[in-house]
Amino acid sequence: MxxxxxxxxxxxxxxxxxxxxxxxxxxxxxxxxxxxxxxxxxxxxxxxxxxxxxxxxxxxxxxxxxxxxxxxxxxxxxxxxxxxxxxxxxxxxxxxxxxxxxxxxxxxxxxxxxxxxxxxxxxxxxxxxxxxxxxxxxxxxxxxxxxxxxxxxxxxxxxxxxxxxxxxxxxAGAGQHTKMCNQIAIASGMMGVCEALAYAKTSGLDAESVLKSIATGAAGSWSLSNLGPRMIAGDFEPGFYVKHFIKDMGIALESAKAMGMKTPGLALAESLYQETAQNGFDEKGTQVLYTYYLQA
CATH class of the missing domain: 3.40.50.720 (NAD(P)-binding Rossmann-like Domain)
Known part of the structure; x- marks a missing residue:
């Protein structure tokens, strides 16, 4: 072309x-x-x-x-x-x-x-x-x-x-390696976002008000600003499927292993999303991990 x-x-x-x-x-x-x-x-x-x-x-x-x-x-x-x-x-x-x-x-x-x-x-x-x-x-x-x-x-x-x-x-391949960096950052970040908003709800705070305070500070992230409101609203429809995120994390884990690199945060996130998928949420959006932290 x-x-x-x-x-x-x-x-x-x-x-x-x-x-x-x-x-x-x-x-x-x-x-x-x-x-x-x-x-x-x-x-x-x-x-x-x-x-x-x-x-x-x-x-x-x-x-x-x-x-x-x-x-x-x-x-x-x-x-x-x-x-x-x-x-x-x-x-x-x-x-x-x-x-x-x-x-x-x-x-x-x-x-x-x-x-x-x-x-x-x-x-x-x-x-x-x-x-x-x-x-x-x-x-x-x-x-x-x-x-x-x-x-x-x-x-x-x-x-x-x-x-x-x-x-x-x-x-060739550099784009995919970069995307693995992206997914590794998101994986650990999503755990933090979900855990923080679940903490807000469990402690009796108004989660929307909490989001206003923390989204523009040092804790701010794309996931917090864009998926946080969906979590609070109980909207778990997919912008990106859980099943596809698990696939991405699997690729990242395999690539890291081949390079001899340890990725404990990624491994933990992958295990939590695997459990979430096994609970019937594989066709939901990645923000559904929020429900894991609200289980009794």
Whole structure:
């Protein structure tokens, strides 16, 4: 994809239009890029199709029609199948196309995809994001990118439709390693946020009033400001699923172990979220951990 091309000349494929993907794809469509979509549950793409997106029956057919393909799916196994499978993107994309995986996935898998793409005359970037459903909706995601600077600069205009903090972190896999840093920070932080607000409730304080006092001080964080009100309101619907957070923490634990690094905070958070999932909350938002601290 040449950076000089105008949006209308660059056909963009988007695979995975879930909680975040649908908003991300929508921003690209609204910017004037011809949009092509594929998702295993066709109903999730209906709104985009009604606005003019072209539906494809498989990743392979989508790849053959696009200059840039973006994926935002669930798990590393999904990423591997979509990119490296017989009917996947690497085998079916047009020469010179750019493949961008925005799923939170394995750094090692990102490097494998990069190498396979390069061998086929394709460009590949790993570009996981942070900001949840709110950041996706508002086009204010943080985007962490791994890959070549040339490929990054060529698709920067696309990233700018979805995010405001866009950083090339290094070679293939660097975006995913950066996202692991992000998830490690969130994991321990979420324990603190949930524990603090549960303490406020248990001690008889007005949790909303407590939030006003601590959200702008040294304890302030994105999770406290954005998910704290949801906890207090008993709103545990997903901006980011518990099951997906457990997946991310698993990747981070494996990566840290491979480097010989200890991550006790991450290990504790992962164990608490595993228990939360076993209690039937795997399809809820990560803020549901708050309920763990309110158990008698």
């Amino acid at each position: 040449a950076r000089s091309k105008v949006p209308g000349e660059v056909h963009v494929g988007f695979i995975g239009t879930g909680v975040m993907g649908k908003s991300m794809a929508g921003h690209i469509q609204q910017a004037g890029y011809p949009l092509h979509v594929y998702t295993r549950t066709a109903a999730k793409a209906e709104a985009l199709v009604k606005e003019g997106a072209v539906w494809h029956e498989s990743p392979a057919k989508l790849a053959a029609a696009c200059d840039v393909i973006i994926t935002m799916v669930g798990y590393p196994k999904d990423v591997e199948e979509i990119y490296l499978g017989e009917d996947g993107l690497v085998a079916n994309a047009k020469p010179g196309s750019t493949l961008i995986d925005m799923t939170t996935s394995s750094p090692l898998l990102a490097a494998r995809i990069y190498e396979a793409a390069e061998a086929k005359g394709l460009h590949a970037l790993d570009a996981p994001v942070s900001g949840g459903d709110i950041g996706a909706r508002d086009g204010k995601l943080s985007i962490m990118v791994g890959g070549s600077s040339e490929a990054f600069e060529a698709v920067r205009p696309l990233f700018e439709q979805m995010g405001t903090n866009i950083v090339l972190q290094g070679k």
